[in-house]
Structures are given as structure tokens and as C-alpha cells.
Amino acid sequence: MLPGESADLHIYEERYKQLLKDILKGDRQFGIVLASPLNTRNLGSLVEIIDVTKRYPGGEADIIVKCKELFYLKKFISSYDADSLYPGGLVEELLFDDYLCPKALLFEFEQYKEIRDEQYFFVDTITLHQLALKLPMSEAEKIEYVKCSTFESRVSYLRSFIKYLKLIEIQEKNTYHSIYLN
Numbered sequence: 001m002l003p004g005e006s007a008d009l010h011i012y013e014e015r016y017k018q019l020l021k022d023i024l025k026g027d028r029q030f031g032i033v034l035a036s037p038l039n040t041r042n043l044g045s046l047v048e049i050i051d052v053t054k055r056y057p058g059g060e061a062d063i064i065v066k067c068k069e070l071f072y073l074k075k076f077i078s079s080y081d082a083d084s085l086y087p088g089g090l091v092e093e094l095l096f097d098d099y100l101c102p103k104a105l106l107f108e109f110e111q112y113k114e115i116r117d118e119q120y121f122f123v124d125t126i127t128l129h130q131l132a133l134k135l136p137m138s139e140a141e142k143i144e145y146v147k148c149s150t151f152e153s154r155v156s157y158l159r160s161f162i163k164y165l166k167l168i169e170i171q172e173k174n175t176y177h178s179i180y181l182n
Contacts, residue, residue, distance in 0.1 A: 001032065001045040001067035002142055003096065003129055008053075009063050015085035017059040022084070023049065031091060032065075033073050038140050041147070042073035044091065070094040070146060098127045099151055105131065108162045115169045128154055135161060 001007060011020050023030050033044035047065035054062040071091040080088030109131060113119065132145055141161065148154040 001047065001065075002132055002146070003045075003067050003069055003098070005045075005133055006050065006064060006066045007047075009065060010060070011063060012060045015087075017061070018084060019086040020049075020061055020063070021059075024052075029068065031071060031073075031089070033089075034139060034143075036139060038143055041143075043094070043143060043146060044071045044073050045069075046071060070096050094146070096129075096146065097151075098129045101126050101128050101131050102155060105155055105159055105162075108159055108166075109134070112162050112166050112169070115166055115173070128158065132158060135165070137161070 011017055019030060028049040029046055031044045031046050033039070033042060045067040046069045047067050050064045050066050052061055052063050071093050073089050074092050075090040077088045077090070080086055105128075106126065128151070132142075135158070137145065145154065145157055145161075148157050
């Protein structure tokens with residue numbers, strides 16, 4: 001998850017039911033690491049529980065979490081402490097600064113929305129990360145975005161990604177139009 005991104009989670013495993021119980025007593029934050037071969041750098045998201053939307057009789061729960069920041073998992077620990085069923089780890093904060101989005105990139109995004117026949121209200125104060133959250137990025141694409149180490153490389157990545165999305169939208173419209181005419 002990228003900073004500012006929210007997700008709905010269903011907590012059903014015993015270890016995570018115990019984690020939920022423990023963190024609701026404290027600061028309501030925990031880490032999620034993407035378990036995927038794509039995540040070669042062990043990137044993770046520090047998330048905060050925004051809401052517990054439903055509790056079930058067996059201790060299961062539906063929750064909403066929001067990513068606060070990113071980290072690297074330096075060491076995985078299979079049990080957080082002697083009494084816990086859930087894992088833990090040693091982490092290092094990933095400094096992932098956010099800056100205002102350049103107007104040229106916002107213009108590219110606005111063109112993409114026009115192709116999709118969606119309205120986007122041009123806002124000068126949107127940040128680069130906020131723009132990234134508005135794009136339909138896969139896990140792999142989010143990882144590539146996070147790997148960009150400079151502001152310029154992030155802008156370049158998002159510009160290329162938006163151009164790619166625009167091409168796909170145009171191709172889909174052309175295909176639909178060709179099929180419709182038949």
C-alpha cells in the first residue's frame with residue numbers, strides 16, 4: 001500500500017485476531033509486508049486501523065486500515081514475543097517524501113481522464129503520492145514507483161505510466177468502435 005491508501009481487511013486467522021486485540025489496546029498501528037516474489041526489497045507499509053466495521057462471534061473482524069508510511073523489513077521474527085502467535089520484525093523506515101505534483105503531470109492526468117470520459121477537477125495542491133493513488137496501479141507498478149529514489153524519477157515514472165494508460169484507453173475505444181460497427 002502507498003502512503004494515504006486505504007484497504008478493507010477481514011481478520012480471521014487466530015494469530016491476526018490476537019494481533020488485532022493487542023493493537024487495539026495501543027496505538028492501532030501494525031506493519032504489512034507484501035508477500036510476493038515481486039517484493040525483492042522486503043517493502044512494507046505501516047498501517048493504522050481507521051475503523052473496525054464488523055465483529056464476528058468467533059473473534060473475526062472486518063477492519064479498514066490506512067497506510068501511514070513505508071518501511072524495509074530488515075529481519076523477520078516468526079513470533080513477536082513469547083506469548084504472541086503473530087510474527088514481528090526489525091524494520092527501517094523508508095524515507096518517501098511527498099511534493100506537490102508538477103502542473104505538466106497534472107495536465108497529462110487530466111488528458112487521461114478526458115479519454116476515459118471522466119471529469120477531473122484540476123487542483124494545484126495535489127501531491128505526487130495523491131496522484132499515484134488515483135491511478136490503477138498493480139502491486140508490481142506500485143513497487144516500481146516506490147523504488148524511484150528521486151522526485152524527478154517518480155515524476156518520470158508517473159508520466160510514462162499515464163501515457164501507457166492513455167494508449168490502452170485509446171486502443172479499447174478503437175476496438176469497441178470497430179466491434180460496434182460490425
